[in-house]
Amino acid sequence: KTIIKKLTNLSLYILTILCINNVQAQVIQTENFDSGVFPPAGWNITGGPGSLWVTRNAGTFPTCNPHSAPSMARFSSRMQVSGTQELMTSAVVDFSGNISGATPTFSMWVYRDGTSTAGDSLTVFVNTSTSLTGATRIGAVARSRFFILPVNELLDGWYQYTFNVPSTFSADTNYFLLNGTS
Numbered sequence: 001k002t003i004i005k006k007l008t009n010l011s012l013y014i015l016t017i018l019c020i021n022n023v024q025a026q027v028i029q030t031e032n033f034d035s036g037v038f039p040p041a042g043w044n045i046t047g048g049p050g051s052l053w054v055t056r057n058a059g060t061f062p063t064c065n066p067h068s069a070p071s072m073a074r075f076s077s078r079m080q081v082s083g084t085q086e087l088m089t090s091a092v093v094d095f096s097g098n099i100s101g102a103t104p105t106f107s108m109w110v111y112r113d114g115t116s117t118a119g120d121s122l123t124v125f126v127n128t129s130t131s132l133t134g135a136t137r138i139g140a141v142a143r144s145r146f147f148i149l150p151v152n153e154l155l156d157g158w159y160q161y162t163f164n165v166p167s168t169f170s171a172d173t174n175y176f177l178l179n180g181t182s
Contacts, residue, residue: 028104029093033073042091044130052076052086052180062113067158072111075180077120077143082182089130090176095169104165106138106176112145113156118182121149125177126165135177139163 031040038055039045045053055071058064066072075086095104106124120143127135141161142149153159165174 028095029091031090032068033071034069036071038073039088040091044089046087046089052080052084052182053088059111062111062115062156064111064113064158067109067111075120075122075182077118077180077182080182082119084182086180087132088178088180090178092172093174093176094172095165095174096172098170101167103167104169105162106165107160107162108141109158109160110141110143111156111158112141112143112153114145115156116144118144119147120144121147121181123179123181124163125179126169127175127177128169128171128173130175130177132177132179136166136169138165 031043033040033055035041039053045051047053052075054074054076056074057066057070057072059066059072059074061078073088075088077084098104106126108124110122121140122143123140124138125132125135126138139161140149145153145156150161
């Protein structure tokens with residue numbers, strides 16, 4: 001696309017719930033970005049300080065409150081050149097204890113609204129390193145609730161999206177890579 005200034009933000013509350021899907025699901029790790037330290041311990045942002053990934057207590061463009069107080073992570077795409085991307089990587093996640101063979105999942109809450117038709121989105125990858133090289137895409141969510149990514153939503157609001165982790169990620173060193181795109 002041509003160089004266009006973006007007038008939207010992809011406001012996200014990412015509550016990562018990494019579970020093993022079975023009758024007695026086990027939550028391996030959660031992150032709600034409420035610690036006051038951003039990025040949280042073990043997490044990494046490719047842009048470093050002053051990056052497009054920030055933490056906020058209230059959202060603007062669109063206006064929203066965090067899914068659960070007091071904070072949320074946000075990919076700030078407002079006023080960015082179309083196609084601008086930045087990566088936020090989770091702390092290491094250990095799937096080696098999955099002796100049942102159940103499918104692990106990655107879950108997050110995303111605020112979606114109808115004020116924008118821009119293609120702002122968040123793509124989720126999993127990898128055994130903190131790099132997108134060799135990473136496996138497990139899902140994506142558009143900011144606009146009108147985009148079928150992964151589904152249309154009827155109303156503005158917070159929606160939870162859950163993606164399965166391929167069984168090939170069964171070792172003790174795995175990462176989730178959240179790639180924001182304006």
